[in-house]
Amino acid sequence: MAALRIFARGNLVVTTTLSVSQIQQRWGSYKSSSKYMTPEDYTDYEITKDENEWKYVERLLPYKIIPKPPTIGNKFPSGYKPASASPKDNPYFIERTKNYMQPVYLYRSPRGIKKVTEITKIQGNIWALEHDIKKYVEECTGRKIATQIHEFAGLIKVKGDYVNRVKEWMHTKGF
Amino acid sequence: MAGKQGKDLALSMLRVLPRLSLGNIKDNPGSRKSPKRGRGQHGGDKHGAGNKGSGQRQNYMRLGYETGNTPFYLRFSKEPYYKGHHLRREYPPLSLKMLQLYIDTNRLDSSKPIDLISLINTGLYDINVQWKHAGVHLTDEGAHCFEAKVNIEVQWASEPVIAAVERNGGVITTAYYDPNCLHVIRNTKQFFSRGDPIPRRLLPSTDCLEYYSSANTRGYLADPEKISQERLVLAQKYGYELPKIEEDPNYEMLCERKDPRQLFYGLEPGWVVNLQDKVILKPKAEYLKEFYAS
Numbered sequence: 001m002a003a004l005r006i007f008a009r010g011n012l013v014v015t016t017t018l019s020v021s022q023i024q025q026r027w028g029s030y031k032s033s034s035k036y037m038t039p040e041d042y043t044d045y046e047i048t049k050d051e052n053e054w055k056y057v058e059r060l061l062p063y064k065i066i067p068k069p070p071t072i073g074n075k076f077p078s079g080y081k082p083a084s085a086s087p088k089d090n091p092y093f094i095e096r097t098k099n100y101m102q103p104v105y106l107y108r109s110p111r112g113i114k115k116v117t118e119i120t121k122i123q124g125n126i127w128a129l130e131h132d133i134k135k136y137v138e139e140c141t142g143r144k145i146a147t148q149i150h151e152f153a154g155l156i157k158v159k160g161d162y163v164n165r166v167k168e169w170m171h172t173k174g175f
Numbered sequence: 176m177a178g179k180q181g182k183d184l185a186l187s188m189l190r191v192l193p194r195l196s197l198g199n200i201k202d203n204p205g206s207r208k209s210p211k212r213g214r215g216q217h218g219g220d221k222h223g224a225g226n227k228g229s230g231q232r233q234n235y236m237r238l239g240y241e242t243g244n245t246p247f248y249l250r251f252s253k254e255p256y257y258k259g260h261h262l263r264r265e266y267p268p269l270s271l272k273m274l275q276l277y278i279d280t281n282r283l284d285s286s287k288p289i290d291l292i293s294l295i296n297t298g299l300y301d302i303n304v305q306w307k308h309a310g311v312h313l314t315d316e317g318a319h320c321f322e323a324k325v326n327i328e329v330q331w332a333s334e335p336v337i338a339a340v341e342r343n344g345g346v347i348t349t350a351y352y353d354p355n356c357l358h359v360i361r362n363t364k365q366f367f368s369r370g371d372p373i374p375r376r377l378l379p380s381t382d383c384l385e386y387y388s389s390a391n392t393r394g395y396l397a398d399p400e401k402i403s404q405e406r407l408v409l410a411q412k413y414g415y416e417l418p419k420i421e422e423d424p425n426y427e428m429l430c431e432r433k434d435p436r437q438l439f440y441g442l443e444p445g446w447v448v449n450l451q452d453k454v455i456l457k458p459k460a461e462y463l464k465e466f467y468a469s
Contacts, residue, residue, distance in 0.1 A: 029369075030369075030370060030371050030372075031369075031370075043458050043459070043460045044458070044459040044460060045447075045456045045457060045458050045459055046456070046457045046459055047454050047455075048454065048456075048457060049454050049455075050455070053441060053442070053455055054453055055441075056439065056440055056442050057367070057442065057448055057450075057455070059287060059293075060296075060363040060367075061296070061363060061364055062295075062296035062298065062363075062364065066298075067280075067281040068281065069281050070279075070280075070281070076279040077275050077279065077320050077321065077322040077323070078276040078278075078317070078320065079320070080276055080279045080280055099280075099299075100280060
């Protein structure tokens with residue numbers, strides 16, 4: 001493109017700047033290259049306002065709001081299950097994230113030895129929730145688990161990698 | 176003393192003057208120097224070069240020489256892991272499971288062709304061109320539960336992935352994008368607001384030209400006839416019945432492909448998109464048409 005632009009203005013450059021020693025210009029982009037003074041020198045172009053063509057442009061632009069996932073249907077190939085519980089069903093409630101996913105995360109220490117499962121966005125009675133999760137995971141795995149409650153931030157930390165177990169339990173409750 | 180003169184006077188004076196002895200001699204002026212205090216451990220006499228040996232003589236051995244042992248740098252054979260690292264491309268992975276999840280949660284529209292642009296526009300997948308990322312590598316994790324029918328364009332895909340997509344009646348293409356195009360793809364909105372013409376895609380570099388022109392890997396430069404043949408071969412190899420695309424209600428969507436020089440679906444290189452006025456500017460000059468032609 002740059003080479004072409006230089007080629008296109010070749011005559012102009014030669015006639016005006018023979019005597020002046022010019023610093024090399026790359027014309028890397030439209031904005032960095034010098035501007036034509038007369039509009040006739042610009043390349044001729046056609047302006048189109050075609051609806052069908054503009055659809056292709058709109059397809060390339062990212063969406064401004066995260067699209068809502070389907071709320072009905074319980075069987076998706078990826079295993080996704082939409083939240084079905086309402087906040088009043090239980091003494092506690094776990095909100096979905098802005099991406100409509102369950103807020104359960106695994107944190108690992110720098111060398112990966114220590115694993116901590118973290119459940120966030122908890123509302124309501126966090127102590128009852130912790131009791132229920134603990135009961136479910138201990139029944140499944142057959143071992144005692146250690147938990148930590150941060151009531152003010154609304155999060156529970158479980159020592160060990162129990163992300164999938166916690167998500168399973170949340171599905172049974174509809175979170 | 177009176178009357179004595181000359182020699183006698185001198186002798187009489189000598190008789191009464193104090194005697195010269197070891198007790199009263201003094202150094203000649205300037206003959207005695209006070210000792211200087213040396214600096215450092217050895218008073219500066221070693222000049223920091225230690226005591227004895229090659230260190231003191233400063234005839235050091237050549238670098239890496241271990242006085243007769245096989246030197247460490249020659250002890251093992253050469254293993255050039257990072258040779259040509261500045262030219263190697265990297266394809267950040269995306270599993271079929273995640274692709275299915277994006278489609279299930281409406282993050283991707285499977286009724287339109289999926290390419291790197293739509294993947295990046297989900298906000299869930301991203302590449303860094305500075306880190307030599309060259310596009311998406313679709314991996315086979317979740318191939319068993321992949322059920323979407325898509326027309327997808329990726330940069331790298333293995334055989335099971337191709338089989339998983341084609342089993343559902345979908346179409347997969349592997350395509351190459353040069354770094355300049357990848358910069359455009361990463362932020363299309365920013366690119367359009369810059370007012371630059373849409374760049375033309377460059378052809379793949381020699382190290383991956385074979386991959387992108389092979390029908391086995393569904394390369395975008397491969398012969399379509401050969402690709403349809405390879406689709407049948409793969410269906411027999413993996414033991415599934417190949418759904419007929421011609422009879423599909425979404426036949427037109429499944430057949431949408433980009434030209435090897437084309438960056439966006441439906442938009443040609445050289446066009447300038449004006450987002451403000453919602454118009455497209457198309458150059459008329461012959462030399463530009465010739466340059467952007469594929």
